[in-house]
Amino acid sequence: xxxxxxxxxxxxxxxxxxxxxxxxxxxxxxxxxxxxxxxxxxxxxxxxxxxxxxxxxxxxxxxxxxxxxxxxxxxxxxxxxxxxxxxxxxxxxxxxxxxxxxxxxxxxxxxxxxxxxxxxxxxxxxxxxxxxxxxxxxxxxxxxxxxxxxxxxxxxxxxxxxxxxxxxxxxxxxxxxxxxxxxxxxxxxxxxxxxxxxxxxxxxxxxxxxxxxxxxxxxxxxxxxxxxxxxxxxxxxxxxxxxxxxxxxxxxxxxxxxxx
Numbered sequence: 001x002x003x004x005x006x007x008x009x010x011x012x013x014x015x016x017x018x019x020x021x022x023x024x025x026x027x028x029x030x031x032x033x034x035x036x037x038x039x040x041x042x043x044x045x046x047x048x049x050x051x052x053x054x055x056x057x058x059x060x061x062x063x064x065x066x067x068x069x070x071x072x073x074x075x076x077x078x079x080x081x082x083x084x085x086x087x088x089x090x091x092x093x094x095x096x097x098x099x100x101x102x103x104x105x106x107x108x109x110x111x112x113x114x115x116x117x118x119x120x121x122x123x124x125x126x127x128x129x130x131x132x133x134x135x136x137x138x139x140x141x142x143x144x145x146x147x148x149x150x151x152x153x154x155x156x157x158x159x160x161x162x163x164x165x166x167x168x169x170x171x172x173x174x175x176x177x178x179x180x181x182x183x184x185x186x187x188x189x190x191x192x193x194x195x196x197x198x199x200x201x202x203x204x205x206x207x208x209x210x211x212x213x214x215x216x217x218x219x220x221x222x223x224x225x226x227x228x229x230x231x232x233x234x235x236x237x238x239x240x241x242x243x244x245x246x247x248x249x250x251x252x253x254x255x256x257x258x259x260x
Contacts, residue, residue: 018064021163023054025081029154032089034096035138035147053151061158080167087175088157091257092150094182095250099137099239101186103130106235109190109197110228129232136236140243149251160258174257178250185246189239193231200227 027050030036036046067074107127141147161169187194200223 018058018061019054021064021077021081022057022061022158023050024078025085025157025163026050026053026057026154028082028085029088030085032086033092033150034089035141035150037089057155057158060155062162065164077164080165081163083167084157084161084170087170087172087257088154088254091175091178091250091254094178095246096134096137096141098182098185098189098246099133100130101183102190102235103127103133105186105190106133106193106228106232109194110225110232133236136239137243140240141247144244144247146247153251153254157258160255171257174253178253181249181253189242190235193228193235196231197224197228200224 027047030046030050036049065077067077104127107129110129204223
């Protein structure tokens with residue numbers, strides 16, 4: 001019986017590695033993910049969630065490399081897991097950036113760029129309309145069970161990109177293309193509102209030239225704000241139908257990053 005309870009250092013290291021390496025990758029991903037990495041979630045709670053998820057994932061992962069925890073190879077392997085988690089979370093951040101960037105574009109077009117509020121996620125100030133779009137995006141993402149899909153994809157990453165694989169095997173060009181896609185998608189969502197506000201500004205410019213005595217400044221701001229709110233309402237009403245396409249593209253790109 002005593003011989004069965006005795007474990008060698010190699011066996012103990014291999015047993016601990018089946019939990020430790022998933023914990024490092026999941027912790028780095030949770031630090032960068034939009035929902036799970038919110039600064040309003042305390043660090044102990046986040047680490048406890050990562051540890052529990054790593055324990056659940058440990059029986060499903062392929063065999064882990066057996067390394068000395070104090071060796072240089074273990075340090076390099078930990079760095080690779082952290083970088084993978086950051087890249088994983090960055091791809092989801094770019095999906096949420098589509099809505100926040102749309103809100104910033106609309107705020108500037110409506111003249112609400114000075115209406116700022118504290119952004120607890122990024123630790124800075126952001127336009128109110130941008131924060132409203134972020135809340136709208138988060139609720140849509142949760143309604144689509146996007147958080148469950150993200151956790152499933154994070155779990156599958158141990159099969160698609162096993163621990164010990166090189167970072168050069170990742171399709172990092174897809175991450176760069178995803179950045180350009182997020183900016184293009186934000187502009188496409190706000191293009192009708194931008195064109196409408198451009199026509200409104202051109203109209204007030206013509207009025208100012210035709211009737212210089214007319215106080216266009218005092219009249220233009222409330223009219224611009226009113227037409228801007230109407231344009232935002234028309235733009236937001238079509239977002240839910242397009243948001244599923246945006247989520248599918250982002251998750252497909254994330255899958256392509258891990259398995260090019």
